[in-house]
Amino acid sequence: MMIAVMAVAALGLLGVAHWYLWRRTVRDVSRPGGRYRRTGTVLAFLLPVLMVLAPIGGRAFPLAVERWFAWPGYLWMAVSIYLLLALLAGEALRPLLLRLHRRHARRRTPAAAVTAPAPVTVPAAPAEPAALAETAVPAETAAPAAPAAPTEPAGPAAVEASRRLFVSRVVAGSAAAVAVGVVGNGAYGVLRGPRVKQVTVPLAKLPRAAHGYRIAVVSDIHLGPILGKAHTRRIVDTINAVQPDLITVVGDLVDGTVPELGPAARPLADLRARDGAYFVTGNHEYFSGAAPWVEFVRELGVHPLENARVELPWFDLAGVNDIAGTAQGQGPDYARALDDRDRTRAAVLMAHQPVTIHDSVRHGVDLQLSGHTHGGQLWPGNYLAELANPTVAGLERYGDTQLYVTRGAGAWGPPVRVGAPSDITVVTLASLRA
Incomplete structure (x- = not known):
C-alpha cells in the first residue's frame, strides 16, 4: 500500500513538473494553433512517458527493445532536471527583464510621439474666376471626399503582451541552452570513459615490504541498455595501463541478465594484475540475478568474494555481499568473512555500500573500499546522497577504520554526470614503518 501511495505521489510530482515545463517552454513562447505549439505539446506528453518506461523497461522488454526508449527517456530525465532548475532561476530574472525592456522602449520613443503637434495655419484659397464659378458644382450636390484611414498605434495591452512574449522566449531559450549544454558535457564525460584518480592510504599494520602496494578500485560500471562492451573495454584498458598489483571490482557491474549482458562484460577476462582481480556484489546484481553473475565473473577469471577472505602476502583481502541480498538470504556476513583471521595483519574489505x-x-577492518553513491552523479544529487551515506566520495576515517568511496566508472539511468566525474581509483598503500 505504501509503495502504491509513493508511486502515485511521484507520478503526480512528475506531472506537475512537466506541466510547468510545457507552460514555460511551449505555451508562453508560441501562438495558439501554431506548429511549434502542437509539436511541443505532443513532446510534453511523450517524453515523460519514455522517462518512466526507461528504468522499468528492462523487466518487461528484451534489451534490444529497451534501448529504443532508454536513450531518449534517460537523456530527457537529465535534460528535464536542469531545464527545470534553469527555468526556476529564470523566474527571479523575469521581472527584471521586463523592467529593462520597458525602460529601453521608453528611451527609443521619439519626443514627437509624446508631445502634441503644433497647430498649422492654412492660408485661404484664392478667389475663383467668374467663368469657372458659373460652372462650379453646387456644394450640396458634390460627393464628399473619402477620409483617410487612421493608423492608430497598438494599445498598451498589446504592447505589454508582445513584451512579455519576448521575455518568455529569452528565458526559455536561455534555459534550454543551459540544460542541453550541461547534459551534453556530462554525457561526454561518461561516454569518454573514467579517468584515473590517485589516493594514498597509510595503514599502521602494513609491513614495510608492502609500502607502495597499488590497488585499482572500480565500481558501478552499470552495463545495460546504454553502456555496453565498448565501455567495458575502455575500463579494462585504463586499469591495465596503470599496472596495479591488485584489482577490486566493488559491485554494480550490470543492470540486466547474463544472457543479455554477458558479452558486454566479457572484456573483464583481460584484466591483468600480479595478485589478480576480485569481485563483490552490489545491489543491482540482486535486481538482475546475483548467482548467475557470480558464476559468470568467475569464468572470466575474476574471483568472487562472497562473505569470504583471501590471505595475500602482505594483508588480508575480504569481501561481503551487498545488503540488498539480505531479502534473498544472501546478505553480508562479517563474522564469516573476518572473525577467524590474524588481527595482527592489515585487513582490506570490499563492501559495495558505505x-x-x-x-x-x-x-577491526583497516580499510573499506566501497562505491554505490556515484558521488551524487547529477548535481545537486550529492546533497541527497549525503543524507543516506556516511561518505559520498573520497577518503574518511571512522575510528581505526578508513573508508574510501569511489564515484564509480559508469552511470545509472542517464549516461550523464554533473559535478561528480567518473573515476577508477588507484589506492596506494603506505606503511607507517617505511
Whole structure:
C-alpha cells in the first residue's frame, strides 16, 4: 500500500513538473494553433512517458527493445532536471527583464510621439474666376471626399503582451541552452570513459615490504541498455595501463541478465594484475540475478568474494555481499568473512555500500573500499546522497577504520554526470614503518 501511495505521489510530482515545463517552454513562447505549439505539446506528453518506461523497461522488454526508449527517456530525465532548475532561476530574472525592456522602449520613443503637434495655419484659397464659378458644382450636390484611414498605434495591452512574449522566449531559450549544454558535457564525460584518480592510504599494520602496494578500485560500471562492451573495454584498458598489483571490482557491474549482458562484460577476462582481480556484489546484481553473475565473473577469471577472505602476502583481502541480498538470504556476513583471521595483519574489505562502515569498525577492518553513491552523479544529487551515506566520495576515517568511496566508472539511468566525474581509483598503500 505504501509503495502504491509513493508511486502515485511521484507520478503526480512528475506531472506537475512537466506541466510547468510545457507552460514555460511551449505555451508562453508560441501562438495558439501554431506548429511549434502542437509539436511541443505532443513532446510534453511523450517524453515523460519514455522517462518512466526507461528504468522499468528492462523487466518487461528484451534489451534490444529497451534501448529504443532508454536513450531518449534517460537523456530527457537529465535534460528535464536542469531545464527545470534553469527555468526556476529564470523566474527571479523575469521581472527584471521586463523592467529593462520597458525602460529601453521608453528611451527609443521619439519626443514627437509624446508631445502634441503644433497647430498649422492654412492660408485661404484664392478667389475663383467668374467663368469657372458659373460652372462650379453646387456644394450640396458634390460627393464628399473619402477620409483617410487612421493608423492608430497598438494599445498598451498589446504592447505589454508582445513584451512579455519576448521575455518568455529569452528565458526559455536561455534555459534550454543551459540544460542541453550541461547534459551534453556530462554525457561526454561518461561516454569518454573514467579517468584515473590517485589516493594514498597509510595503514599502521602494513609491513614495510608492502609500502607502495597499488590497488585499482572500480565500481558501478552499470552495463545495460546504454553502456555496453565498448565501455567495458575502455575500463579494462585504463586499469591495465596503470599496472596495479591488485584489482577490486566493488559491485554494480550490470543492470540486466547474463544472457543479455554477458558479452558486454566479457572484456573483464583481460584484466591483468600480479595478485589478480576480485569481485563483490552490489545491489543491482540482486535486481538482475546475483548467482548467475557470480558464476559468470568467475569464468572470466575474476574471483568472487562472497562473505569470504583471501590471505595475500602482505594483508588480508575480504569481501561481503551487498545488503540488498539480505531479502534473498544472501546478505553480508562479517563474522564469516573476518572473525577467524590474524588481527595482527592489515585487513582490506570490499563492501559495495558505505553504510556498512560501522560493521567494519566493529570487526577491526583497516580499510573499506566501497562505491554505490556515484558521488551524487547529477548535481545537486550529492546533497541527497549525503543524507543516506556516511561518505559520498573520497577518503574518511571512522575510528581505526578508513573508508574510501569511489564515484564509480559508469552511470545509472542517464549516461550523464554533473559535478561528480567518473573515476577508477588507484589506492596506494603506505606503511607507517617505511
